[in-house]
Amino acid sequence: MPIDRRTVVHAADLARIALTDAEVERFTGQLSVVLDAVARLAEVDTSAIPPSASTLPLRNVERDDEPRPGLGAEEALANAPRGGRDGEFFRVQEVLQER
Amino acid sequence: MSLPYETVIGVETHVELATRSKMFCPCSATWFGAPANSLVCPVCLGLPGALPVPNRRAIELAMTAGLALHCEVPAHTKFDRKNYLYPDLPKGYQISQYDLPLNVSGWLALDTPDGPKRVRIRRAHLEEDTATSKHGEGYALIDFNRSGVPLLEIVSEPDLRSADEAVAYVQALREILVFAGVSEMRLEEGAGRFDVNVSIRFTEDGEVRWPPQSEIKNLNSYAAIREAVPHEAERLWRSWRDGGELRMRTGKITVGWSPERRETFLQRSKEEVEDYRYFPDPDLVSFTPSRETVERLRASLPELPGDRRARFARVYALSDYDARVLVADRALADYFEAAVKASTRDPKQIANWVTGEVRRRMKDAGDGAGVPFPPEQLAALVELVASGEVSGSAAKEVFGDMWTTRRPPSEIVRAKGLTQVSDEGAIAAAVDAVLAENAKAVADYRAGNARALGALVGQVRKRTGGKANLSVVNRVLAERIARGEATR
Ligand SMILES: [Zn+2]
Numbered sequence A: 001m002p003i004d005r006r007t008v009v010h011a012a013d014l015a016r017i018a019l020t021d022a023e024v025e026r027f028t029g030q031l032s033v034v035l036d037a038v039a040r041l042a043e044v045d046t047s048a049i050p051p052s053a054s055t056l057p058l059r060n061v062e063r064d065d066e067p068r069p070g071l072g073a074e075e076a077l078a079n080a081p082r083g084g085r086d087g088e089f090f091r092v093q094e095v096l097q098e099r
Numbered sequence B: 001m002s003l004p005y006e007t008v009i010g011v012e013t014h015v016e017l018a019t020r021s022k023m024f025c026p027c028s029a030t031w032f033g034a035p036a037n038s039l040v041c042p043v044c045l046g047l048p049g050a051l052p053v054p055n056r057r058a059i060e061l062a063m064t065a066g067l068a069l070h071c072e073v074p075a076h077t078k079f080d081r082k083n084y085l086y087p088d089l090p091k092g093y094q095i096s097q098y099d100l101p102l103n104v105s106g107w108l109a110l111d112t113p114d115g116p117k118r119v120r121i122r123r124a125h126l127e128e129d130t131a132t133s134k135h136g137e138g139y140a141l142i143d144f145n146r147s148g149v150p151l152l153e154i155v156s157e158p159d160l161r162s163a164d165e166a167v168a169y170v171q172a173l174r175e176i177l178v179f180a181g182v183s184e185m186r187l188e189e190g191a192g193r194f195d196v197n198v199s200i201r202f203t204e205d206g207e208v209r210w211p212p213q214s215e216i217k218n219l220n221s222y223a224a225i226r227e228a229v230p231h232e233a234e235r236l237w238r239s240w241r242d243g244g245e246l247r248m249r250t251g252k253i254t255v256g257w258s259p260e261r262r263e264t265f266l267q268r269s270k271e272e273v274e275d276y277r278y279f280p281d282p283d284l285v286s287f288t289p290s291r292e293t294v295e296r297l298r299a300s301l302p303e304l305p306g307d308r309r310a311r312f313a314r315v316y317a318l319s320d321y322d323a324r325v326l327v328a329d330r331a332l333a334d335y336f337e338a339a340v341k342a343s344t345r346d347p348k349q350i351a352n353w354v355t356g357e358v359r360r361r362m363k364d365a366g367d368g369a370g371v372p373f374p375p376e377q378l379a380a381l382v383e384l385v386a387s388g389e390v391s392g393s394a395a396k397e398v399f400g401d402m403w404t405t406r407r408p409p410s411e412i413v414r415a416k417g418l419t420q421v422s423d424e425g426a427i428a429a430a431v432d433a434v435l436a437e438n439a440k441a442v443a444d445y446r447a448g449n450a451r452a453l454g455a456l457v458g459q460v461r462k463r464t465g466g467k468a469n470l471s472v473v474n475r476v477l478a479e480r481i482a483r484g485e486a487t488r
Helices: A005-014 A021-043 A073-077 B054-067 B163-179 B222-241 B291-299 B305-315 B322-327 B330-341 B347-365 B376-387 B390-407 B409-417 B425-439 B439-446 B451-463 B470-487
Strands: A089-093 B006-016 B080-083 B094-095 B104-111 B115-128 B132-135 B139-143 B150-156 B192-204 B207-209 B216-221 B254-259 B264-269
Touching: A005 A021, B006 B163, B006 B222, B054 B115, B054 B150, B054 B163, B054 B291, B094 B115, B163 B192, B163 B222, B163 B305, B192 B222, B216 B222, B216 B264, B222 B254, B222 B264, B254 B409, B291 B330, B305 B322, B322 B347, B330 B347, B330 B376, B347 B390, B376 B390, B376 B409, B376 B470, B390 B409, B390 B439, B425 B439, B425 B451, B425 B470, B439 B451, B439 B470, B451 B470
Parallel strands: B216 B254
Antiparallel strands: A089 B139, B006 B150, B006 B192, B080 B094, B104 B115, B115 B150, B132 B139, B192 B207, B192 B216, B254 B264
16 A cells, blocks of 8 residues: 655654655655555455454443542653743643744 | 625534543542642643543533433444644543544524524534643743543534524523533633634525635634624635635635634644544543433433423413523522412512512622522512502512511511501591692692692502502592592
């Protein structure tokens, strides 16, 4: 199942990964091979198997609506990368701009 | 003014469910006003290895909402991952429901100026809320307190035809959800948000045209819907007319609304559902609502506002206005019904008090204040008026006293000497005395000056210390004057 450059560029864009032209070239070939491998699943005859959303033998796992304390701000913010903390907030780069 | 196009509108409403804890973790869901990042844990921060467990109450509230909106509850439902990268979404995906939502195919009854209308509900599914962000110059500050709060997304079909209709729809929806206890939907706290899909439809060269829609994201007030919808519809129309972008476009666009500039702006020019790469969340198992649960939730649904209004008009013979005012406040409607039950008089008399004095005083008393005395006391007051024991104006005074002192009305009437004189003999004596002293006024009245009668009534009232029953006074006065006429 060959995929084209545009699909690779689009997928990279959705994943917020910047690719060079050489990388797009390389991944276009590699991803086609990966997809071909996965596509072999389509060869299995599933006509007699009912569709299922989950392979786990469990259903209706729930918990009661009881609040419990979590980490607290200090511990939570301790995981912020350098420069990624601003007071009690996580600080990130702006991504959506008005155009 | 009629527009050269029809506006076609569908609304996606996001409401926070009234749970105590979050959707997939036990952090408190009461995020509004809490110190930033104080209600967080590995699950709602999206830390590696953390596993979600669904909140039973959230699922039940979501099903209750669906039942109140006449939805079907499918036999199987599941949670899916909706993948996109944004700073307010720590996992890189939002847990939502894609092809097997919890509720499908419902409707909501709407009163419009053109008569009643059913707005079809396509689906209502559960998902988790995102974090909140504050924007600075080139950066954003993220607070994860709201991350993971249970959210119900209710999607209408494109059945609405004007901004006013869209607002009426979200108001009716809000009323139902609040009544059913599903959500408090405090709009001022961001607990209700609307994505409004707007398109225009018109006839051109004998053909019906319906170009692709705009989705206006994240409107959070009725005023914003009222302004943004006609603005975007008009923008689409101009774009078409002037050969703009709408002529080339094949898919929908996403726009934002700037309340300051009062205009929409482009956010995303294309958005395909494949881009979200939905797939079943492998961390969660499927959900099969039991018939017993569905029936239990259905049985515990309160009577909904529309049904209650219709019943009030039918059973108590109230006007549409009275029914509407009473039902707008569940506590007020309950109070009214309890008072009616305690009374043998026309429910309209009770309704007059409740929609008038009671509501006015509750408003003055502020948010959350109830009526300080039980409904039986209001029924007792109505009885005093209906039996003629106190006059209408004295009853107002009694009511004011009841509100502040909580004493029973009969006691107040006795203590203040407000009992109305209805005794014909006493009133007749007063009338005779007044007629004798006011020959001129009587003559004026006979000469055709109707206002002279008012002066005479006033005199009689004065003579009886303001306690004479006005209807008796009027009748006796009319009788005496007529008789005087006959004997002259
Ligand atoms: Zn949490």
